[in-house]
Amino acid sequence: MAYNPFTLEGKKILITGAAGGIGRATAVECAKLGATLILTDINEDGLNSTLAILEGDGHVCLTANLTSQEALDDLVAQLPMLDGFVSNAGVTKPTPVKFINKDDLERIMSINTFAPIYLTQRLCKKKKFNEGASIVFTVSVGGVFTTAPGNAMYGSSKGALQVFMKNVALEMAPKVRCNSVNPGMVNTNLAGRSYSDEDKERDMQTYPLRRYGEPKDVALAIVYLLSDASSWVTGHALIIDGGKTLY
Amino acid sequence: MELKDFIEKFAEQFDDTDISVFTPETVFHELEEYSSLIALSIIAMIDEEYGVIIVGNEMRSSVTIEDLFNIVRSKKEA
Numbered sequence: 404m405a406y407n408p409f410t411l412e413g414k415k416i417l418i419t420g421a422a423g424g425i426g427r428a429t430a431v432e433c434a435k436l437g438a439t440l441i442l443t444d445i446n447e448d449g450l451n452s453t454l455a456i457l458e459g460d461g462h463v464c465l466t467a468n469l470t471s472q473e474a475l476d477d478l479v480a481q482l483p484m485l486d487g488f489v490s491n492a493g494v495t496k497p498t499p500v501k502f503i504n505k506d507d508l509e510r511i512m513s514i515n516t517f518a519p520i521y522l523t524q525r526l527c528k529k530k531k532f533n534e535g536a537s538i539v540f541t542v543s544v545g546g547v548f549t550t551a552p553g554n555a556m557y558g559s560s561k562g563a564l565q566v567f568m569k570n571v572a573l574e575m576a577p578k579v580r581c582n583s584v585n586p587g588m589v590n591t592n593l594a595g596r597s598y599s600d601e602d603k604e605r606d607m608q609t610y611p612l613r614r615y616g617e618p619k620d621v622a623l624a625i626v627y628l629l630s631d632a633s634s635w636v637t638g639h640a641l642i643i644d645g646g647k648t649l650y
Numbered sequence: 651m652e653l654k655d656f657i658e659k660f661a662e663q664f665d666d667t668d669i670s671v672f673t674p675e676t677v678f679h680e681l682e683e684y685s686s687l688i689a690l691s692i693i694a695m696i697d698e699e700y701g702v703i704i705v706g707n708e709m710r711s712s713v714t715i716e717d718l719f720n721i722v723r724s725k726k727e728a
């Protein structure tokens with residue numbers, strides 16, 4: 404076989420938020436590189452659509468609402484030993500500070516921050532990671548490296564997740580590595596239709612590479628962090644943002 | 651829902667624009683104080699007060715305050 408330091412051959416990888424967007428693109432790329440996948444999401448139809456386009460055999464889907472403690476226990480109980488874990492499910496709702504309310508804030512924090520923490524906690528406690536395994540959190544540039552109007556709730560949720568990532572990296576070393584990808588704006592359904600086409604066009608011009616990201620741009624960075632090509636990289640936040648944070 | 655009431659709540663999202671500026675015919679995108687943050691505030695106000703989700707393109711295509719009011723009303727009735 405041709406030389407490929409990014410191969411995921413023989414690795415079992417869990418991906419959350421795999422029903423669409425970045426999670427689906429990550430599943431597609433990981434499968435192409437030989438991984439066997441366990442996909443999870445709250446959206447069952449979306450998960451099945453992802454499964455249908457994967458190369459290779461042996462992949463499974465487990466539908467779960469990650470904000471439920473019981474669902475997390477059920478999910479972890481069904482998992483094999485893992486070589487990779489991509490914690491990627493997330494939501495947002497652009498809202499100015501003065502309109503923050505308990506329902507929205509608790510929903511965003513539960514999905515973006517608490518669910519990844521509780522799931523990681525369980526995977527560690529149940530010793531689900533093989534030696535040399537890699538954990539990747541989909542964080543964001545937002546909240547960690549940039550601020551934007553209406554981004555307080557989302558940014559707070561991702562800022563907390565970024566700090567959690569570093570603590571996991573420290574505690575799980577040397578057996579398991581842990582890193583994050585930090586994308587700028589990517590073309591997915593995440594932000595819904597809050598911004599007009601005109602606003603988006605204008606915003607794109609603030610990116611030195613003059614476009615928003617595609618899910619695959621982020622997926623391939625996740626592949627790098629999952630693969631043994633990054634075996635001396637841990638606790639790192641990998642920015643993928645078309646140069647946005649250069650300003 | 652009342653247009654007058656809607657205009658008052660719309661005007662509340664601004665800090666420096668005089669209340670007398672806000673009428674059904676006001677072309678709000680041209681107000682000096684209008685910004686992406688105020689646009690998000692108006693969207694959040696409409697969600698909170700009327701239970702209606704306005705998308706970016708609807709905000710953009712509304713020329714006057716009354717245009718936006720009409721979109722909110724028709725979505726509320728739908």
Ligand SMILES: NC(=O)c1ccc[n+]([C@@H]2O[C@H](COP(=O)([O-])OP(=O)(O)OC[C@H]3O[C@@H](n4cnc5c(N)ncnc54)[C@H](O)[C@@H]3O)[C@@H](O)[C@H]2O)c1
Nearest residue numbers: 420422423424425445468469491492493543588589591593
């Ligand atoms: N799109 C962007 O611009 C962007 C930028 C930076 C970071 N991100 C992050 O990337 C990640 C993936 O988002 P995306 O852009 O692909 O959006 P997306 O909406 O396509 O994917 C998010 C997935 O999370 C799932 N999900 C939501 N709540 C869940 C729950 N309670 N339990 C289980 N699954 C749940 C959704 O069903 C969806 O499939 C998110 O963490 C997001 O914050 C996205």
